[in-house]
Amino acid sequence: MSEQPRVEIYTKTDCPYCEKAKDLFDSKGVEYEEYNVTGDDELFEEMVERADGRQTAPEVFIDDELIGGWDETSALNETGDLDEKLGIEDDESDGVEHRKLIITGTGIAGLTAAIYAGRANNDPLVIEGDEPGGQLTLTTDVANYPGFPDGIGGPELVNNMKEQARQFGAELKNGIVESVDADTRPFRVDLANGDSYTADAVIVASGASARTLGIPGEDELMGYGLSTCATCDGAFFRGEDMLVVGGGDAAMEEATFLTKFADTVYLVHRREEFRAEDYWIDRVEEKVEDGEMEIMKNTELLEIHGSQDEGVDNVTLVENEQGHPTDRLDDPETNEFEFDVGAVFLAIGHTPNTEYLGGTGVKLNDEGYLRTQGGVGGGQTETDVPGLFGAGDVVDYHYQQAVTAAGMGSKAALDADEYLDNLERAESTAGTETAAADD
Secondary structure (H helix, E strand, O other), X not given: OOOOOOEEEEEOOOOHHHHHHHHHHHHOOOOOEEEEOOOOXXXXXXXXXXXXXXXXXXXXXXXXXXXXXXXXXXXXXXXXXXXXXXXXXXXXXXXXXXXXXXXXXXXXXXXXXXXXXXXOOOOOEEEOOOOOOHHHXXXXXXXXXXXXXXXXXXXXXXXXXXXXXXXXXXXXXXXXXXXXXXXXXXXXXXXXXOXXXXXXXXXXXXXXXXXXXXXXXXXXXXXXXXXXXXXXXXXXXXXXXXXXXXXXXXXXXXXXXXXXXXXXXXXXXXXXOOOOOHXXXXXXXXXXXXXXXXXXXXXXXXXXXEEOOXXXXXXXXXXXXXXXXXXXXXXXXXXXXXXXXXXXXEOOOEEEOOHHXXXXXXXXXXXXXXXXXXXXXXOOOEOOOOOEEEOHHHOOOOOOOHHHHHHHHHHHHHHHHHHHHHHHHHHHHHHHHXXXXXX
């Protein structure tokens, strides 16, 4: 590495994406200066000014050049441009390293698989992906994971599991899998930064990513009052009216969290009935009774208005008592109106991260979730491609719980271990037969 440039990271307390950014630079052995803006108005204003008006954390600078937030920093890392800016030389040879087992993703499923695979002496290489730690790093309080009667923070649980996986011999590598070639054996796994590996088996645990609406104003205002992470950015809009879009557990949790900072939280849902658990519905109803929250059912977000200089100013909503009002824009009973809020948070579900599996022969359902064998006995996590296994939210479109992801991760590691054992025996038998034939 050449002389290191100056790296600065503006962060805030309880910011999962800030932790991801710091973990990324830590993994590269790069020193950085951290400025925590929580409770420091002067430092916060400095960050906003240097970040061209952005009010979200983290904000990363290299030699006074604005790199941006986690998305921008991760994208540069994906292409290898971040290493170039950091002066990190590429010392890797043209050879392709072989591993017995590669695991894609470091969410609960991937890390559990890594723990079990490490204990089985399969020396797993775990590729972190563009959302290291998975969705649980966006959860400030995990109250239903067994063994923690007082709850545990999502980032803390993930970091504990990473350390446990390393203790059993797993290697964690920052990177994004671009493709998996299943036409030959061993598998070939190519990363976006140009690194390549071969592997005898692959466990797909790449999870799912937050969805957006694709509405006017969304691209322009993402990071300027529009966010998909309430725990990351909610405190930046203290005293504002805030809008949360969604009707599941995540939306309820984020809306409840935001009542710590908001004047009023408005929960917008396109139907009459919620998808969330009764626990979260009860929590929200308590907040409504306390005057901290209002529910807007049969309502959808149509457009977000504002600017990068001033943030979100207001939104356009549309409502129809039959629900799904954007499907009924021509209905005279549909009401379109402007609504003043200072921040918008999207919590509308996730899309499984399976794009890199194209061409492998795996089967997906209509929403892109990976299909596994299921059933009883061994091999439940195997896909339609022998040697390729699936676990966690990339497979599970129904339960989507940390504990079920952990269970699937352990099953995938056990299935992979059995597959690798059978593969080794087959190769040993073939070698013996060849030797006998030579005699």
